Amino acid sequence: MRVVCAIDSFKGSLSSREVGEAAGNGAVRAGAEAVIVPIADGGEGTLEALTSLLSHELVQITVEDLMHRPFASTYARFDDFTLIECAETLGITKFTPNPEFVPYVSSYGVGQQIKDALPAARIVVTLGGSGTTDGGTGMLQAxxxxxxxxxxxxxxxxxxxxxxxxVDLSGLDPRLTSTSLIIATDVTNPLAGASGAAHVFAAQKGATAEQIECLDRQLALLGRMLGDVADIPGSGAAGGLGAGLLTLGGRIISGFDWVAETVGLEQACLGADLIITGEGRIDRQSAKGKVPAGVARLGQELGVPVVALAGSVGMELGDFADQFAGVFSIQSTCRPLEEAMRPHVARAEVERSAEQIVRLRQA
Known part of the structure; x- marks a missing residue:
């Protein structure tokens, strides 16, 4: 039995490669052959997943984080593209969201990374996991x-x-004109309005109802000034950073599809008997461009059953659950969250779960 393990990182616990290797160890204990494919969807962990698999050069520079503090950031140069992960510098996990921070948090650090990477022929910026709502204004300033x-x-x-x-854009770095800028995101929200960056995402980044209204008005103003980018699906990604990158001539692509193609996921799954995927938590949000949804879609196209593992599983998955042969929590007993997320605990639970699933599929 050939099992492909393509699992997103368990945020705060295991990287994509680590959780994949744990599942692979379980599959091997059950007598199967395991293939590990690190995977991500453009959010936190994308840089780590790709650098664990592909030849690259890491570049470390000091930039400003989303709170304007000096931060030792990392991006990577690969053979035919440079990768900048938004969450590496602006990740929502890097601060505690608070209404007091909303007028200050900015995407300036990502702009510093892009500037440092120029004149790269092709720059891919992944937009998942941002803690900012600034419409990309900070990035444009940089x-x-x-x-x-x-x-x-x-x-x-x-x-x-x-x-x-x-806003005056006349001073933008002229080297941008010779760079192909790729925006990797599976968020399809426009810049402003009821389904825009402020109304959909700003609350989780600390904004109050009044601040959300202010941000939305300003995003609408920004959209009018930047031209025809405001209504493009994905312009509202990463707090509107998508709109700023579109203004620079960027092109939006699916984060998951791009990562999957880059790591050769489809080729790895050809001839597989089972695919194991997952992420830290699987719920209704997982259906919106996340790794489990993308892997499930690929499994359906190839006729390979897909099982999903997660640290926790939402009670109401709806039709999303029908895309899998099964969706399982790895927890074998009740534990405090802190204990469950300890790497050695999570690794052992993933191994145990994968082993039992493979044994069941072989029965």
């Missing part, structure tokens, strides 16, 4: 744009979106 309020230049150590009323 690349030469000037935002003003009542004629005064807005400094970069704030969130320019909060107060700006005008």
């Amino acid at each position: 690349l030469g744009a000037v935002f003003t309020c009542d004629g005064s230049v807005i400094p970069h150590d704030t969130n320019p979106l909060w107060t700006f009323d005008d």
Whole structure:
């Protein structure tokens, strides 16, 4: 029996490769052959998944994190592209969301990374997991744009979106014109409006109801000033960072599909008898461009059954559960969350779960 293990990271516990290897060990104990394919969907862990599999050069530079603190960030140069992971610098897990922070958090650090990477021929920016809602204004500042309020230049150590009323893009780094900019995201939200960046995502980043209304008005203003990008699906990704990257000439692609193609997931799954996928938590949100949904779709196309593993599973998966041969929590006993997320505990539970699933499939 040939089992492919293509599992997203268990955030805060195991990387994609680590959880895949744990599942693979379980499959081997059950007498199967295991193939490990590190995978991600463009969110946190994408950089780690690709660098664990592909030849690369890591580049470390000091930039500003989303709270404007010095941060030793990392991006990677591969043979035919440079990868910048938004969550590496601006990740929502890197701070505690608070309404007091909303007027300050910015995407400036990602702009610094892009500037450092120029003049790379092809830059891929993954947008999942952002803790900012600034419409990409901070990133644009780092690349030469000037935002003003009542004629005064807005400094970069704030969130320019909060107060700006005008923008000058004439000073953007000219090297951007010779770079192919790829925006990897599975979020399809527009920049502003009821389904825009502020109304859908800002609350989880600390914004109050009043702040969300303010951010949405400013995002709508930004959209009018940036041109025809505001209604493009994905412009609202990463707090509107998608719109800023579109303004630079970027092109939006599916984060999961791009990672899957880059790591050769389809080729690895050809001839497989079972695919094991999963992520830290599987719920209704997993259906929206996350790894389990993408792997399930691929399994259906290839006629290979797909089983999903997770640290926890939502009670109401709806039709999403029908895409899998089974969806299972790895927990064998009740534990405090802190204990369950300890790497050695999670690894052992993944191994045990995968072994039992493979034994059942072989029966």
